[in-house]
Amino acid sequence: MANQALFRPQMTGPQPIAGQKIKKRASPLLTSSDGVFADRVFGWAILGCALIVLGILALIVWQLVSRSQLSWHAFGWKFFWGQDWDPVNDHYGALPFVYGTLVSSFLALIIAVPLAVGVGVFTTEMCPKWLRGPLSFTTELLAAIPSVIYGLWAIFVLVPVLRNYVQPFLARTLGWTGLFEGPPYGIGMLAAGIILAIMIIPIISSITREVLAVVPQHQREAVLALGATRSEMIRIGVLRNARAGIVGGIILGLGRALGETMAVTMVIGNRPEIAKSLFAPGYTMASVLANEFSEAAGDLYLSALIEIGLALFLVTIIVNALARFLVWSVTRGQPARARV
Amino acid sequence: MSEPTTSPASQKLELSLWRRLSDHLASAFAVGTVIIVLVPLVAIFGYLVYKGFGSLNWAFLTQTPKPPGEVGGGMANAIAGSMLILTIGSLLGVPLGIGAGIYLAEFGRNRFGDLIRFISDVLNGVPSIVIGIVAYAIVVLRQKHFSALAGGVALAIMMVPTITRTTEEMLLLVPNALREAAYGLGVPRWRTTLSITLRTATSGIITGVMLAFARVAGETAPLLFTAFGNQYWNWRLDQPTAALPLQIFTYAISPYDDWHRQAWAGALVLIILIVTAVAAVRFVVRRGTLGGVA
Numbered sequence: 001m002a003n004q005a006l007f008r009p010q011m012t013g014p015q016p017i018a019g020q021k022i023k024k025r026a027s028p029l030l031t032s033s034d035g036v037f038a039d040r041v042f043g044w045a046i047l048g049c050a051l052i053v054l055g056i057l058a059l060i061v062w063q064l065v066s067r068s069q070l071s072w073h074a075f076g077w078k079f080f081w082g083q084d085w086d087p088v089n090d091h092y093g094a095l096p097f098v099y100g101t102l103v104s105s106f107l108a109l110i111i112a113v114p115l116a117v118g119v120g121v122f123t124t125e126m127c128p129k130w131l132r133g134p135l136s137f138t139t140e141l142l143a144a145i146p147s148v149i150y151g152l153w154a155i156f157v158l159v160p161v162l163r164n165y166v167q168p169f170l171a172r173t174l175g176w177t178g179l180f181e182g183p184p185y186g187i188g189m190l191a192a193g194i195i196l197a198i199m200i201i202p203i204i205s206s207i208t209r210e211v212l213a214v215v216p217q218h219q220r221e222a223v224l225a226l227g228a229t230r231s232e233m234i235r236i237g238v239l240r241n242a243r244a245g246i247v248g249g250i251i252l253g254l255g256r257a258l259g260e261t262m263a264v265t266m267v268i269g270n271r272p273e274i275a276k277s278l279f280a281p282g283y284t285m286a287s288v289l290a291n292e293f294s295e296a297a298g299d300l301y302l303s304a305l306i307e308i309g310l311a312l313f314l315v316t317i318i319v320n321a322l323a324r325f326l327v328w329s330v331t332r333g334q335p336a337r338a339r340v
Numbered sequence: 341m342s343e344p345t346t347s348p349a350s351q352k353l354e355l356s357l358w359r360r361l362s363d364h365l366a367s368a369f370a371v372g373t374v375i376i377v378l379v380p381l382v383a384i385f386g387y388l389v390y391k392g393f394g395s396l397n398w399a400f401l402t403q404t405p406k407p408p409g410e411v412g413g414g415m416a417n418a419i420a421g422s423m424l425i426l427t428i429g430s431l432l433g434v435p436l437g438i439g440a441g442i443y444l445a446e447f448g449r450n451r452f453g454d455l456i457r458f459i460s461d462v463l464n465g466v467p468s469i470v471i472g473i474v475a476y477a478i479v480v481l482r483q484k485h486f487s488a489l490a491g492g493v494a495l496a497i498m499m500v501p502t503i504t505r506t507t508e509e510m511l512l513l514v515p516n517a518l519r520e521a522a523y524g525l526g527v528p529r530w531r532t533t534l535s536i537t538l539r540t541a542t543s544g545i546i547t548g549v550m551l552a553f554a555r556v557a558g559e560t561a562p563l564l565f566t567a568f569g570n571q572y573w574n575w576r577l578d579q580p581t582a583a584l585p586l587q588i589f590t591y592a593i594s595p596y597d598d599w600h601r602q603a604w605a606g607a608l609v610l611i612i613l614i615v616t617a618v619a620a621v622r623f624v625v626r627r628g629t630l631g632g633v634a
Contacts (some may be wrong), residue, residue: 025414031501036528038528038530038531039528039529039530039531042529042533042534043447043529045439045528046439046440046442046443046446046447047443047447048439049435049436049438049439049440049442049443050439050440050443050444050448050452050453050456052436052440053418053436053440053456053459053460053463053500053501054455054456055460056463056497056500057459057462057463059474060466060470060471060474060476063473063474063476063477063478064470064473066577067477109350114373115373115376115377116373116377117373118369118370118372118373118374119370119373119374120379121370122370122371122373124376125365125370126357126370126371135374136518138378138381139377139381141381141427142377142381143378144554144614145384145609145611146557146558146559146560146585146611146614147558147559147560147561148558148560148585148588148592148607149384149388149542149558149587149588149607149611150384151589151592152592152603152604152607153384153387153388154587155384155592155593156391156592156600156604157383157387171407198380201377205377216404228634229360229362229363229365230363230366231365231366232359232363234366235366254467257466258467259465259466259468259469259470260467261466261467261468261469261560262560262561262585262589266589266592266593286467286469286561287413289472289473290469290561291563293472293473293476293564293565294486294564294565294568305473306473306477309469309470309473312467312469312470313466313467313470316467316470317462317466320461320462320464320465320467321462324461325634
């Protein structure tokens, strides 16, 4: 078609009329029919890409649901309350993994939230201007390190430090709570919680920074004008207004912690038991998948593992959707309400 | 301005000791958190450089792994394997992500666009190990063995949402006047999008692509049961392939000292590869004719 255009050059330009669809194009590159046809192809191709994104999600859901049917029919809801994970006798209960995932993630939040919010507040409210850029760059650098390298560092640096110094100290001072007792292996729930905390701090602090930045300046000025000190200004004028967004950031961090695999697998000890002490080894949903999936021999075994994957998928989706909604409500919703 | 009823000095006294103290405590807390957060960062990078450079040698970069327990050998096949898998992932994921991004920016102001936007955010939060399961189910089970292709598919799925959202953001930054000017000249829509809009946003889009690349380059979990790892060289797409992150993981949890040494060297090489790839592309983009307006 392009060749034909050479023989029949358009001698007159189009007369565009406002509101009327231009039928003839004066483009030197293409004839009108080329443009229309190519436009249609392009539109379909682009729509196809968008549909594939939709398809990927559908594929994930369909594969996880259909391949976990076997285990679902065998155990039902009891799957998540059963305590023994016994591949030899083909009996599966996922409670130790659910417990390990929840405990390690919440432990990580307890450690990470005060630190991350502190860093966020410091960078937006207190930090001298010249330090602001380097500081946010450095915290974001933490997010760029692959999780296997976190795990490597945790095995060879964090775990020995915990075993030799931190755990004996905790056992001496807080041993009576029952949370810090037993032999100090180093590896275990505590190590997993700490490495997860280090990994989610950048997410929480960058979201905190983002939502603090959209708190209107006059909120700060108003509180200062009432005679507040800086810390009172931050507490009343800034944090209270950005509360929902910060909670959103925290939940986003939780979502990452729940699904984190490698670093946790390397330090949690990988034993499917439920223990009260944080020194004891545990197991998480993601790490059981990492360790056992490629060796799962029986159909039911594989199906049980995929059901764990499905549960992990659903939980992280709910957590992420909630987080996005909260962050969005602050950064793009109504201007922050004054509630002093 | 009315006269203050109390003098500045007495106002200062009214600021009770407790309020002054708590103000200082809060500042100290914030500074303290920054220091505590920076400690692990410095420790990780310090250790990585110290241990990594100490263990890096020529054999590491040129040889394949020795049998367990023997000293020596390297990760050359894993470095090559990683590049193979990442190439497959990028070839599949980048065009798809950019295409979906174009759809969202240029055609996506409707319900369906919002749905796609929400889905890519959701996909972004799916744990990488779950993506691995799906790649296993759709590729490995069909081929009947682990393969580089399966690893590439898993990484591609992980790249798409990041690229889609950054492409959309970057395209929306392109001023509408540019599009209107092109339409005014009678340039068809596809040509406008590809030659004007996309081209203007090139540098931003490439940054997004590199972000996605850097994110998946260090991924281990989705490769565990897709690429699986391999002790030997492999260039075939349908065979198990070694990957640098996988090798680091295997060596780190092994009981051999020499393998621990090599794990550190591998970690350093991985970080260097990621940083160089990102820096090189950014350099080319800034220097070359690709640099856009946005």
